Amino acid sequence: ILLGKTGVIREEPQQNMSQPEVKDPWNLSNDEYYFPKQQGLRGTFGGNIIQHSIPAMELWQPFFPTHMGPIKIRQFHRPPLKKYSFGALSQPGPHSVQPLLKHIKKKAKMRERERQASGGGELFFMRTPQDLTGKDGDLILAEYSEENGPLMMQVGMATKIKNYYKRKPGKDPGAPDCKYGETVYCHTSPFLGSLHPGQLLQALENNLFRAPVYLHKMPETDFLIIRTRQGYYIRELVDIFVVGQQCPLFEVPGPNSRRANMHIRDFLQVFIYRLFWKSKDRPRRIRMEDIKKAFPSHSESSIRKRLKLCADFNRTGMDSNWWVLKSDFRLPTEEEIRAKVSPEQCCAYYSMIAAKQRLKDAGYGEKSFFAPEEENEEDFQMKIDDEVHAAPWNTTRAFIAAMKGKCLLEVTGVADPTGCGEGFSYVKIPNKPTQQKDDKEPQAVKKTVTGTDADLRRLSLKNAKQLLRKFGVPEEEIKKLSRWEVIDVVRTMSTEQAHSGEGPMSKFARGSRFSVAEHQEHYKEECQRIFDLQNKVLSSTEVLSTDTDSSSAEDSDFEEMGKNIENMLQNKKTSSQLSHEWEEQERKELRRMLLVAGSAASGNNHRDDDTASMTSLNSSATGHCLKIYRTFRDEEGKEYVRCETVRKPAVIDAYVRIRTTKDEKFIQKFALFDEKHREEMRKERRRIQEQLRRLKRSQEKEKLKGPPEKKPKKVKERPDLKLKCGACGAIGHMRTNKFCPLYYQTNVPPSKPVAMTEEQEEELEKTVIHNDNEELIKVEGTKIVLGKQLIENVDEVRRKSLVLKFPKQQLPPKKKRRVGTTVHCDYLNIPHKSIHRRRTDPMVTLSSILESIV
Incomplete structure (x- = not known):
């Protein structure tokens, strides 16, 4: 985030100069009070104008890629360091680190001179990619607390820091001064929780999301290293913010949704328009290859469909194989192009494809990207649904709908990004409370109170007064009440105690046990609790270390204990009831394991088909495995066994659950007829039915035509070929022709096969x-x-x-090589010569003797 003189424009305080609207004196309907209330997500706290940089508004390709492969999507907003192929850093060896203090001061003076030359006032400097660098200007760091936020900004996009302050009742000293951001006085909180009187909370706010931020002190040992092709640069860091959980203001489109497909279409169209604007030819023209290079995932027909709207393809002439702009087509201006596709739409689309890739890597298919309406009771199916619930297209839609009052949020649950109850779970729940169904306890049949002991009309006055004394009502008050007033007080106090979960006389309670108003109040209290907890945790300056002696098992015990307490509070069950349920679950689990182990150890009762028989099972804890012995049959009916080892705990649990809870027929169907196999069988059935229909049609046509007339066969005359057979010597055929009388004598197959x-x-x-x-x-x-x-x-x-065996009779006889009489290379035969030979020249001998003497 670049602040100060690097491009953030200070907003002037908004002044409402508009005149009050003059009402029609004859309009007495008061329709304006009956119009539906407009509830917007973006509050009217200060200005909401966000001015991005020019490269971001024009969707420059390095910052807003037109295509991202699976590897780039997995590295979304976490790019690895590049290995430069050219430049100073492409060579190995030590490299110097340059300070940036002088460069920052020099750049600030240049911008000040530019501002003075333009007449003073505020000037927008974020015009080129070079202006977006972190080598100049004021720099702060913002660290997101969410691992995968629902919405992330791209390079060059702007955001604001706003300081939300709630006044104290009475005399208020005003909001404290902050180094960054503009102060906004708010009465209603823009977050899920409310601000306390006198509380100030800073927030990052843009067109994508609103998120609270918490300023922390930068350690003196931390600094920033900037790496370019030319070298390394170092600069100081002053402040760092921790960004809390995002409150989405922009909905992420779902995979293959109408909004996503429209964005893909408009993005391609905008790219084509900008290519035409860059063309220097007259008339303007572009090539199909330039578009296909930028959008490799698009088919040529879809690109051609976009091009036909504004250009014609020339096959001949000077512009052959070029798409030339139509003479009667007006290219949209830059403002119109920017309005067609905004940077926020690109960010939402990138977030969607990144989450889609994460779900694919986790093993989910296209059909499971959307949360089903009916949830399965099995734990494995619930886990699949949990992953889909946390997808950004579901969380953003749920949050925006909740802020519009259409639904409530789950608040605590599967979509909590922290995983420990310190964040909100953006999952839809209905506005009205729903009673949790317990499978173990059958629902009681609804009965009327008429004619029973719970009927207040049959309650005597003496017994009613006795109940009031048990409720703690003074005797003086009881004496003042008439009969039906006493009955009314009994009904009211019984209902209150039933709502609080106390009171033995709950049979006299009337009305819903958990009303809509109480449900809304409980929802607000839960939101406020998590909001205060998040503010406390993220603003804490305590340094937490992971280098402790506590094991992961202890941590899991603490997490399980927290979940149990949470369930106890939600279900309003006592600790004894919960402990009894836990013991019952452990007993069933132990019984199931004993049954499985007993059936495995009873003998080798293998089945004849491909299904498995389990012989050894340990618990699905880490380090244990499951061995499955499968019995197969070969073609002769002989049985043999193969062993399969499974080490993944999730697969072990699913296998054991199916083997212990389902019968043999279900297991066979589960193993053989999965969804993919069913779809293939359906296609095969349709294909066979279509073939049968065609056969029936052809048979019916033949019956209508009657029996076909047999045409006499024409006797073909053999051509008079002057060929002489090499076997029998006759003329007219070859030795390989079957008409040859000696064919079967010369082409007898070998008695022994070759291979x-x-x-x-x-x-x-x-x-x-x-x-x-x-x-x-x-x-x-x-x-x-x-x-x-x-x-x-x-x-x-x-x-x-691979061994080939040929009979010796069929092999051609080997020709012996004739030995020649002449001596070959007779010049190589040299007579033997002795080693110590006498030199031919006596002068050479004498000179060598004299050299040895000297």
Whole structure:
């Protein structure tokens, strides 16, 4: 975030100069009081004009990419350091680090001179990508507390810091001075929780979200290193903010939704318009390749559809293979192009594809991206739904609907980004309270109170006064009341005690046990509790360390204890009831494990089909595994066993749950007919039905036509070829023709085959590879381990199958090489010469003797 003189324009206080609207004196309907109330997400606290930089408004491609592959999407807003291919940092070795103090002062003076030259006043400096660098201007850091926020700004987008302050009743000294941001006095809080009197809370606010921020002191040991192709630069950091949970103001479109498809279409159209504006030719023209390079995921037909609206394709002439702008088409201006696609729409789309990729990596398919309306009772299905509930297209839609009063939020639950109850869960719940259904306790049948002991009309005055004395009503007050007033007080006090969960006389309570107003009040209290907790945690200056001796098991125990207390508070159950439920669950789990282990140890009762029989099961804790022995049958009916090892706890739990709770028929259907298989079978059934229809139609047509007339076959005359057979010597055929009388004598197949047939290879495999050996193939999760013996046996079978055997009679006789009489290379035969030979020249001998003497 660049502040101060680097481009943030100070807003002037807004003055309402508009004249009051003159009402029609004859209009007495008071319609303005009956119009639906307009509830906007963005409050009227100060100005909401956000001025982004020019590269952000024009959607420059490095900052707003037109296409991102799976790797870039996984690195969304977490880019790794690049390895430069050219520049000073592309070479290995030590590199100097340059300070930026002089550069910052020099840049500030340049901007001041530019401002004075333009006549003074505020000037917008964020015009080029070079102005967006962090090497100059004032710089602060903002760290998001959410791991994957629902909305994230791109480079060059602007935001504001606002200081929300709630006045104290009576005399108020005013809001304290803050180093950053503008002060806004608010009576109603723009967050889910309310501000206390005299409380000030800073917030980041833009067109995407509003989030509270908390200023922290920067440690003196921290600094910033800026890395470019030319070198390293160092600068000081003054302040750092922690950003709380976002309150979305912009809805993220869902995958394959209408809004997402419209954004893709408009983004492509805007890119085409800007390409035409950049063209220097007259008439303006562009190539299809430039668009396909920027949008590789788009088909050529979809790009051509966008181009046909504004251009024509020339196949001949000077502009052949170019798309030329139509003469009667007016290119939209830059303002119109900016209004078509905004940077906020791009950010919402990027957030959607990033969350979609995370769900794909986690193993979810396209059909599970949206939360189903009916939730399954199984824990595994609930976990899948939990992941989908936390997707940004669901959380942003839920928050915006809740702020408009259409629903409430779950507040605590699966979509909490902190995971420890310190954040809000943006999941929709209805405005009216819903009673939690307990499967263990059957719902009681609703009965009327007429004619029962709960009927207040049958309650005598003496018993009613006795009840009031038990409720603590003074005797003087009781004597003043008439009969029906006493009955009314009994009904009122019984209802109050029933709402609080106390009172033995709840049978006299009337009305709903948990009204809508109480539900709304409970919702506000819960929102306020989490809001205050988040402010306390994120503004704390306490340094928390993870280097402690506590184990992860202790942490999980504490988390489980917190969840149990939370459930106890929500369900209003006593500790004894909860402990009894926990003991019952543990007893059932132990019984299930004993049954599984007993059935496994009873014997090798393997089934004949491909289903599994489980023999060893440990708990799904870390370090344990599940071994599944599967029994197969070969073609001869002989059985053999293969072992499969599973180490993932989730897979072990799902397998054990299905094996212990479902019957054999369900398991077979579960194993064989999954969704993909069902879809393939449906397609196959449709294809077969279509073929049967065609056959019936063709048969009906043939019946109507009658039996076809048989045409006499034409006898083809053999061409008179002057060919001489090499076997029998006759003219008119070759030796490979079957009409030759000696064909079957000369082309007799060999008595012994040259290579092994398929049947012989199968018999060899059966003799070499023994299925009885369990060590040949092992399955561990998604990994298959092949034994060394299996690989050696397969190599032996392959080697034997590659041997070719030819009879010696069919091989042509070998011609013996004739030995020549002449001596070849006779110049190589040199007579033997002795080593110590006498030199031919006596002068050479004498000179060598004299050299040795000297």
